[in-house]
Amino acid sequence: MKKVTLDDVCKLFNDLLEKDPDCVKQLVTQRVRCNRDVADHPTVQVTNYEKDDKTFSVGILGVINGLFGMNENGDGMFGMEIDDDDNIVCFRPVNVEDSVVEFSAGKKHASTINFEFIKRVRNGNTDK
Numbered sequence: 001m002k003k004v005t006l007d008d009v010c011k012l013f014n015d016l017l018e019k020d021p022d023c024v025k026q027l028v029t030q031r032v033r034c035n036r037d038v039a040d041h042p043t044v045q046v047t048n049y050e051k052d053d054k055t056f057s058v059g060i061l062g063v064i065n066g067l068f069g070m071n072e073n074g075d076g077m078f079g080m081e082i083d084d085d086d087n088i089v090c091f092r093p094v095n096v097e098d099s100v101v102e103f104s105a106g107k108k109h110a111s112t113i114n115f116e117f118i119k120r121v122r123n124g125n126t127d128k
Helices: 006-019 021-029 060-068 115-123
Strands: 032-034 056-058 078-082 088-093 108-110
Touching: 006 021, 006 060, 006 078, 006 088, 021 060, 021 088, 060 078
Parallel strands: none
Antiparallel strands: 032 056, 078 088, 078 108
């Protein structure tokens, strides 16, 4: 039985991104509510948009990051690059040194999950 690596997941998501960028963008920005037990999982990335103690949500990137754990900074190991127009450029492993930083050609790297990006896309808001 073959073990699935982080590189395998990145290759799959990049292949899907090439075939249907809109599908992948919708997939990675979808969130579902979850309970406190899921929110307290040691590796799954969950957010609390309401900033209260009872409304949590999780998406596919948070679950995938739960599989591969966190780096030394507490970030998930699976990330994506987005450009200034909120288009996903690619998926790739996240290095310990990564955070939301500017890259050449105006590209931004979203360390694991860029929650502001997800909120903008879900709300149909392109303002930054």
